[in-house]
Amino acid sequence: xxxxxEVESIxxxxxxxxxxxxxxxxxxxxxxxxRYNTKKPTIKESLSGISRKGKLLIFxxxxxxxxxxxxxxxxxxxNDKKNKHTRARFYFDKDTVNFDDIRRFGFINIIKAELKIDxxxxxxxxxxxxxxxxxxxxxxxxxxxxxLIKDFILNQKYMSxxxxxxxNEILFASRIHPETKVNALSSNNWKDFFNxxxxxxxxxxxNNGTTLSDMTxxxxxxxxxxxxxxxxxxxxxxxxxxxxIIDKIYINQRATYFCRKCxxxxx
Ligand SMILES: [Zn+2]
Numbered sequence: 001x002x003x004x005x006e007v008e009s010i011x012x013x014x015x016x017x018x019x020x021x022x023x024x025x026x027x028x029x030x031x032x033x034x035r036y037n038t039k040k041p042t043i044k045e046s047l048s049g050i051s052r053k054g055k056l057l058i059f060x061x062x063x064x065x066x067x068x069x070x071x072x073x074x075x076x077x078x079n080d081k082k083n084k085h086t087r088a089r090f091y092f093d094k095d096t097v098n099f100d101d102i103r104r105f106g107f108i109n110i111i112k113a114e115l116k117i118d119x120x121x122x123x124x125x126x127x128x129x130x131x132x133x134x135x136x137x138x139x140x141x142x143x144x145x146x147x148l149i150k151d152f153i154l155n156q157k158y159m160s161x162x163x164x165x166x167x168n169e170i171l172f173a174s175r176i177h178p179e180t181k182v183n184a185l186s187s188n189n190w191k192d193f194f195n196x197x198x199x200x201x202x203x204x205x206x207n208n209g210t211t212l213s214d215m216t217x218x219x220x221x222x223x224x225x226x227x228x229x230x231x232x233x234x235x236x237x238x239x240x241x242x243x244x245i246i247d248k249i250y251i252n253q254r255a256t257y258f259c260r261k262c263x264x265x266x267x
Contacts, residue, residue, distance in 0.1 A: 001216050002070040004127065004161030005204030005227065007057050010076050013220050014097070015050045017078065021092035022046045023061070028108060033087035033101060036109045043110075047092070053120045054127075054160025059090075065116045066090075071105030078220045097220075124159040127197050139190055142182040149185065150178040150251050153193075161201065164254045165210055165234045170197050171258070172233040172240075177265040178256045179249075184267055203230060233257045 002010070023043050028034040045061040052058065057076070059066040068074065077098040082089065088099040088108055099108060111119055125134045138158055145152060150171065153162050162170065171178050173196040176189055185193075204210060209225035211217050212235075218224050232240040239246055239259035249256050 001072050001163065001165075002074060002209070003055060003163035003166050004052075004201055005166070005207075006209035006217050006225065007052055007055050007070065008205050009209045009225060010220055011050050011052045011057055013223075014076065014078070018092060018095060018097065019047050019049055021094050024091050024093055026088065026090045028088040030087040030101075030104060032104045033099070033106065033108055036107055039110075041110060052126075054123055054156055055163065056120070056123075056160075058116070060116075061113065063113050065111050065113050065119075067109040067111065067119070068099065069107050069109075071101060071103065071107070073103045073216050074099065074101040074106035075216075075218070076100075076220045077222075102216075123156045127159050127161040128201055130159065130194065135190070135194055139187075142185065142190075145182050147182050148178065148251060149176055149180045149182045150254075150256060152182040154252075154254075162197070165212075165231070166197075166200060166204065168234045168255075168257050169200050169231060172263065173200060175263055177260075177263040178251060178258050179265055179267070181267050203227070233259070 023045060041064060043061055043064050045063060047059055048062060049060040050058065051060055055069065057068040077100055078095050080098050082098065083100065085100045085102045086098050087101045090097040141158060142152060150167055152158060153167055170193065174189065174192040176193065204227040207225055207227035207230060208219060208223065209217060210227040210231065211224040212228055233246060234257055236246055236257065239262060242259065242261050244259050244261045246257050246259055
């Protein structure tokens with residue numbers, strides 16, 4: 001569930017408070033959350049920064065990087081009590097950071113700082129940082145792909161940061177039917193796609209992310225995001241542009257909304 005704007009909002013909220021504090025101890029309670037770690041290194045260092053790529057949140061120390069993937073329901077909470085969904089706790093000298101995850105699709109991966117660049121290179125460029133050259137590489141890959149556009153943009157190996165809610169919003173804004181074969185997109189489609197992606201992600205960050213009625217996502221100090229008030233297609237019944245009834249289908253088990261008048265299928 002947490003996508004680029006939610007993870008970026010979490011990063012910004014934490015950065016002003018936690019960066020500079022010294023990590024004194026940490027505990028990972030859950031074996032699934034811990035599934036990619038083979039060791040538990042001692043890290044008694046100051047947090048030098050918090051970074052993000054795509055949906056990954058990274059605590060940067062001099063010798064280690066702690067990588068969080070929030071999965072479907074992961075949450076970072078500061079100075080909250082341990083509860084039955086708390087999968088890990090990080091004890092800094094002033095504050096305690098909890099990683100809570102109801103469904104346990106998320107994970108924490110602790111790596112040596114020198115391996116961070118290689119680790120992050122395994123996923124595609126962050127959609128807010130895509131250069132012209134990188135966009136050309138993505139388009140080249142799309143020509144050889146048999147995927148549907150919606151699956152292609154959700155695949156983090158091509159580009160990172162887009163999840164299901166924003167995929168729906170971006171395709172609607174770009175007037176692209178989600179079942180369009182990605183190799184059939186025109187260069188104008190791609191131009192619209194990249195422009196709308198940046199626009200929609202920036203607006204969502206400004207709004208501190210999307211808190212849906214399931215209340216899965218909120219910020220580290222308990223505040224809600226407000227971008228749910230700016231969604232134009234996700235979970236809506238009528239088109240924002242033309243008022244036609246919105247179709248809901250499932251692509252790879254993910255809820256997909258589109259307006260058949262505004263997003264014509266051209267395959
Ligand atoms: Zn419409």
